[in-house]
Amino acid sequence: MIRVNRAVPITGLGCLCAAGGSVPQVAETLFAGQRRVAWREVRGDRYPVFQLDSRSVPEGYYEGPECKRCGRLAVAAAREALAHAGLVAELLESRRVGVCIGTTVGSAMNNEGFYRDFRAGRMPDIEPIRHYLQANPASMVAQAFGLTGPCQTITNACSSGSVAIGHAADWVRAGVCDVAIAGGADMLCSVIHAGFLSLLITDTSPCRPFDRDRKGLNLGEGAGVVVLESEQSIRDRDAPTQALLSGYGNASDAYHISAPEPNGTGLRRALDQALAQAGLKPNDIDFINAHGTGTPENDRVEGRLFPEIFPDVPFGSTKGFTGHTLGAAGGIEAVITIRCLQEKRIPVNVGYQEPDPEFPGRPVLENTPIAGRYGLSDSVAFGGNNAVLIFQGQL
């Protein structure tokens, strides 16, 4: 039985995605209700995507090997988070710092150009493979900041970013490291886009989470990172705490390789675990940042489960602003959840117009004030992995 565990302080936040190149920019876009949709042509059809605009792209992002983009996104978000935490190089050097990054594209050896040459018998140079071996996102972050603690790149599909934060908190709590940089990073990738098209779960319009007429997801790119830090480390440098990670749950559906279990039994277990670890009851939660991809199946599960477990707790998805950033989603949404706790309000569930008669859950229709004590963010992944994070604000 999971025990109530010590909450782990969060001292820094970093985020970049289609909604902006930094945490304040992302918050501004969300609360202004702005969608920054770009369009890509794939197999003759145009699809909306949520890509970084030119002002948000990290330096050198489009230079060099494409496979390093996920790592570059993670490094950019980590840089903002470390600056926010006030963890300068000398302080990092005197601490044991771990890195835990979730990704999907960042671990995939799916270099299309290389493979086209290989299958055509053109004996391609293996330089792209060398780059791939140097592109591990967690290792790239560690290298960028000269860190020597444990590294973990988590590949749990779309729950990777949430899982990374949950496990990094475990490391800090157990003393494996003093500081952990954790979150998720993913880039737009034509191979992955083709995969989602093959599953028939992409929308040709900007996505509509929880709406009756939703057709699927839109892909996005970005990274979201938090700095988790031990109480001792914070005391030693007299640093402010932004929030606490109070609870983390992780459970499997054990149901299907790509579809969620219709009754949400795995998600329910993950919610129970996170609440138990935080020592909270459902009515302690002030709001939920839903996974809310805009796919019929995902939203149906959440739209049924939330009103049942968390009656009257407002919820919404921010995928309408960010797109589905896959392995980065949990990291980006963790940052947004904490920012919402700090601002004591949550943004409109953009894209929603018509209630779905198949489930009772209704997302927030406008920017909504909240109490700012506890915020919950959940991730529902391909293959049936579910992850839940509970953050505490108002310290």
Add this chain to the structure above:
Amino acid sequence: MTDSRLSIAGIGLVGGFGQGKPSLLDALRTGGKPNGTVSVASPSGPHELSAYQVDISGVRRLVAPAALRRMNRFAKIAVLGASLALEDAGWDKPVKRSDVGLVIASGFGASKSTFDFLDTMIEEDGHFPSPTLFSNSVHSSAASHLSIVLELGGPCLTVSQFEMSTLSALLTARQWLLEGRVEAVLFGAVDEICPVLGYCYERFFGAEASGPIEPFAWDRQTAVMGEGAAFLLLERAGDDRPAYGRIDQITWTRSRHHDIPRDSLLVLGADGQTCYAEHYRRLSESAGDRVAYTPLYGSLPGGQAFDIAIAATAAEQGLGPHQVCCVKCDAWGNCGVVQCHFGREAHSPVG
């Protein structure tokens, strides 16, 4: 004081040596060697590259055919290894529990399905990519299939950290157990060979090495690629006497800083790749006895899980010592150290 040690309750091994304990013990007694070849394209024409390959036919004895229908080879290797570990521990299948965690460590994931999916993208001008291949190409697909087949509703994790995958994933498995998140963890390292990896291997290392691997020939490239699965059923160290012994410490470090206890057998993950040789050579200089099991299973990123499983099995059979330190190094200068005390007498009060 919290006991942070882990008990090993069951082991499941699949590799070029065969599957299960009898095959491994044969290989331990006779010495291992590559058992197959992969056809590799090269500028001088196709040729055969030595490899340690898995025969997955045994999975049909352990898992219902219907459950295997949609699995790729990567997942079948994982299911075979996991099933053997559960069988070894005397557990029934399906497990049907949500207090058992599942942790998979893999260097390259389902690489064959990744490239098979690309084939479907490239053929027909990209109009008919396969959803089944896409679903199976993600790194977490083996964990997903395992959770379905074994009815494991607990926490699930897939880690891809190349050579440090096993060490990094073990850190999480330990935390799950210590925090009471689960009562047991089914932990496994899984890697698979495919033609593209074979091509890359040859371009990186050349085609000369035909095996067996010579792990202590520091200045010569003798690596031969391998595939397989090494599963451990892990529990919290408690009053029970564990079947194989325990994992005492899991340490992520920089190789130049680490001291190996001289009373431990040093199990090096040296796999014949000269790029890591200097790390291993330096570590072995400061240690007492040393051994490498890579000639039994080949060169693969998750090899450290094989080392732990093989050393535990050897100790259980009286073929190896009880105090063991398994070390794996990576290209980034990291070093993963797993200190173990094998044998049933590994039970001792927490000091």
